[in-house]
Amino acid sequence: MCLQLAAVARWRWASLALLAALALPATPAYAGQPATIAALARLSNLHTVSRWAYPSSEAMVHAHPAPGSRVVGRLRFLTVDDQAELYVTLVSARLSSGQTWIQIELPARPNGQTGWVPRSALEALHTVNGYLLVDRSTLRATLFRDGHAIFSAPIGVGKASTVTPPGNFYVTEKLITLSDPAYGPYALGTSAYAPTLSEWPGGGVVGIHGTDEPQLIPGRPSHGCIRMRNAEITRLWSLITVGTPIEIT
Amino acid sequence: MPIRHNREPQTRVPARQHPRTRGDRAAARRAWPHWTVLLALGGLALAALLAPAGQARGARERSPEEEAATVAATEAKQTEREERVAERKAQREAEKAAAREQREANRGARSQQSSSRRVQNGSRPRTHGDVQFSCTGATWTFTQFPAGTNTVQQVIRIYSEEGAPPITITGTFSFAGPTGETTTLFQAPPGIPPRAYKVDAWAKWSGNGLKGSFDVLGKLACSPAPAFSVEKLQKIAGGSGSYTPSPITGEVGDTVDYEILVKNTGNVPLSFGGEDVIDRNCGTLSGGPEAGTLAVGAAATYTCTHVLEAPGPYTNKAEVSGIPPAGDGPPVTHTSNSVVVEVPLPPTLPAPAFTIEKLQQIAGAGGAYTSSQLTALVGQTVDYEIIVTNTGNVPLSLEALNDPQCDAGTLAGETGGATLPAGAATTYTCTHLLDSADQSAGSYANTVTITGNPPGGEGSPITNSSNTVVVGVSPTASGSTLSSTSTAGAIGILSSTSRQSPSKTGVLAFSSATVPGLKGPQGCVRGDFRVSIKAANVASVTFYMDGHKLRTLTAKNAHKGLLTLLINPDKLKVGPHKLTAKITMTHTASTKAKQGTRTVRILRCGSAALTPKFTG
Numbered sequence: 001m002c003l004q005l006a007a008v009a010r011w012r013w014a015s016l017a018l019l020a021a022l023a024l025p026a027t028p029a030y031a032g033q034p035a036t037i038a039a040l041a042r043l044s045n046l047h048t049v050s051r052w053a054y055p056s057s058e059a060m061v062h063a064h065p066a067p068g069s070r071v072v073g074r075l076r077f078l079t080v081d082d083q084a085e086l087y088v089t090l091v092s093a094r095l096s097s098g099q100t101w102i103q104i105e106l107p108a109r110p111n112g113q114t115g116w117v118p119r120s121a122l123e124a125l126h127t128v129n130g131y132l133l134v135d136r137s138t139l140r141a142t143l144f145r146d147g148h149a150i151f152s153a154p155i156g157v158g159k160a161s162t163v164t165p166p167g168n169f170y171v172t173e174k175l176i177t178l179s180d181p182a183y184g185p186y187a188l189g190t191s192a193y194a195p196t197l198s199e200w201p202g203g204g205v206v207g208i209h210g211t212d213e214p215q216l217i218p219g220r221p222s223h224g225c226i227r228m229r230n231a232e233i234t235r236l237w238s239l240i241t242v243g244t245p246i247e248i249t
Numbered sequence: 250m251p252i253r254h255n256r257e258p259q260t261r262v263p264a265r266q267h268p269r270t271r272g273d274r275a276a277a278r279r280a281w282p283h284w285t286v287l288l289a290l291g292g293l294a295l296a297a298l299l300a301p302a303g304q305a306r307g308a309r310e311r312s313p314e315e316e317a318a319t320v321a322a323t324e325a326k327q328t329e330r331e332e333r334v335a336e337r338k339a340q341r342e343a344e345k346a347a348a349r350e351q352r353e354a355n356r357g358a359r360s361q362q363s364s365s366r367r368v369q370n371g372s373r374p375r376t377h378g379d380v381q382f383s384c385t386g387a388t389w390t391f392t393q394f395p396a397g398t399n400t401v402q403q404v405i406r407i408y409s410e411e412g413a414p415p416i417t418i419t420g421t422f423s424f425a426g427p428t429g430e431t432t433t434l435f436q437a438p439p440g441i442p443p444r445a446y447k448v449d450a451w452a453k454w455s456g457n458g459l460k461g462s463f464d465v466l467g468k469l470a471c472s473p474a475p476a477f478s479v480e481k482l483q484k485i486a487g488g489s490g491s492y493t494p495s496p497i498t499g500e501v502g503d504t505v506d507y508e509i510l511v512k513n514t515g516n517v518p519l520s521f522g523g524e525d526v527i528d529r530n531c532g533t534l535s536g537g538p539e540a541g542t543l544a545v546g547a548a549a550t551y552t553c554t555h556v557l558e559a560p561g562p563y564t565n566k567a568e569v570s571g572i573p574p575a576g577d578g579p580p581v582t583h584t585s586n587s588v589v590v591e592v593p594l595p596p597t598l599p600a601p602a603f604t605i606e607k608l609q610q611i612a613g614a615g616g617a618y619t620s621s622q623l624t625a626l627v628g629q630t631v632d633y634e635i636i637v638t639n640t641g642n643v644p645l646s647l648e649a650l651n652d653p654q655c656d657a658g659t660l661a662g663e664t665g666g667a668t669l670p671a672g673a674a675t676t677y678t679c680t681h682l683l684d685s686a687d688q689s690a691g692s693y694a695n696t697v698t699i700t701g702n703p704p705g706g707e708g709s710p711i712t713n714s715s716n717t718v719v720v721g722v723s724p725t726a727s728g729s730t731l732s733s734t735s736t737a738g739a740i741g742i743l744s745s746t747s748r749q750s751p752s753k754t755g756v757l758a759f760s761s762a763t764v765p766g767l768k769g770p771q772g773c774v775r776g777d778f779r780v781s782i783k784a785a786n787v788a789s790v791t792f793y794m795d796g797h798k799l800r801t802l803t804a805k806n807a808h809k810g811l812l813t814l815l816i817n818p819d820k821l822k823v824g825p826h827k828l829t830a831k832i833t834m835t836h837t838a839s840t841k842a843k844q845g846t847r848t849v850r851i852l853r854c855g856s857a858a859l860t861p862k863f864t865g
Binding site: 183 | 487501502705708771772859861862865
């Protein structure tokens, strides 16, 4: 499992290197933009070191590290639950012009989008050590830190009609859910969206939360969210920090 | 009437004991008057038969005077007999009255032991002991035993009048003489159902210089007495604690396991239906007595669970009703003890943060530490203070402080691995000896960086840099390098105060001062927060929130080198806001007041306690 994840990370990194080496210097896709990458720096490996930042402005997110490139989204300050939105950073690219751009994961539909923003669009970088692995086949979530599993629990995931989406995501918010027993005592917001529930209030954000139906765990009872027994979401809530990468396999 | 089989005690002290108690005397009287009455009656009958013949013979032989004397003597004897009979009759009446009083007293004592039972007959005291019966047990009293330890063997047989096999209860009782008292309970299994009984209880003893026994028979008529006890216990599921009625502590999300212990303490079976156990603050009940009926003396356990969902005390109790067999009385309802789980408030969201401030002074100059620019000569020593303050709500583990601008070996303080509690501060110190290289550069600037690590799971490591402190460096008065120790006091160190006379010292003017940056919180603000700028060379600063003026601070408001404004965000709408600081720098006669504007974004978030918009 970990080898597979490492392979995914290596593939991402290789893609970026290819982008730096071939696409940008040779293809001035954006007229008037002498966008050549002088240096690339990896900011997150999504396993042991990951960096994230709050936005400093509602800047446009571009497909490539150049202001003239296609806009794929926009930074936002708040999540759908009115918490501080944050962005996991993947790569830093210093251009020949001296400007630095940062590639980020986008918490938006469809899942898996990335984009580039100027360094100035983000505030200070925060570092996270570890990640949460959500295995839909074994119906178990495991939190790793320093390469070691420090927490593991059975989970409930989406049913066949409302699957929990696979991919790389991260924790966007930590919530206390005192009013609705269906979510248990605590909940974690993620950057993942349920593929088939786009009309859901809030856009169909996939959460990790407790439950008032613990007998359904482990299982596939949800609309895409990842459910845990209340004692275990309480434990995970205390261990995990915002910005922690999530891998759903 | 009681049936007695008295075995008189055999002691080493001879002497048959005289009746000492009212009961013994009555028994003795019951034995003795039978003989005296029989003898008296026999004598009277014999006299009646013999009298006519005697009188006839006497009439023939005695003179009238003698006959008159004989008649008088006979009349006197008759009177005396009648008086004795009357006396005995009065004595018997008194004895009967005493016996009645004793029976009443015994009946009163039994009714106190079990007011709901009708004890038809008890026992009467014996010389060395007695036993009283009730439907719940037998109370033994032992008297006139020698000092020291006495051991008594006790046997009780309870015969049902319906011919069922007797119930036998045996025991041994040891006590220190001269008296002892103990109770043998009937309610312990097998117990006695409500009906009429004959009870035979006897005790015997041998040892401690005394040997003897007594045996008492009695009757009991026991009414139905449905009764049970209920106790509630609790523990945190998966925890190390055991079931307890005492308060315990849990967390939101914990499951509490409850046990409801029910024990039949009456003398009839009780049935408990599913609707007869009410526990509103608990989940589905399970367990209980098999087939729903609890035998006399038996116990059963119900279980249920509850998941703690909110902070605060969680109180729980059960109401249980037991139903006796038809005709044995109404249902009995009891409420258990209350058990409490305390659920502490959820933890405050961790917000690690710290500030680092660097101050300086010229050694030996007598001035205070300051973040302002100073001026000194080559050969003088600059003393630095680095103050790290934990401004967050979690402890921080500080990594090793690295300050390459401090001279090697001069760094002191918690130089690595120190844990700084929330709200606490720690101070590092170091020094630097100004040399010709510093003088060539014109000034010596110093900034220090340190990383604070919050506890696992409570945030990311934070790396902050201090303000930069600058010392303008001039050559020595003689043009040669001076050592800091030999010349510091002699050459008149320029302090922050003397900087106000630059013409006399020829040092840097304030015109080089730059407008400081504005520091504010990152991420969400929900409660009071601070924004600050370095106070060095700042004459005043006016803060604006979304264009609305908040307050103006001047240099006199500076604290620890900072101008800080505390802001309550309660009136801010959820979303981003712009906080602007318009800063006016100090000036001298030769420079103009420099002005600048700094802006930070403030993000007012909603509460983190909500119902999320997740797909669920």
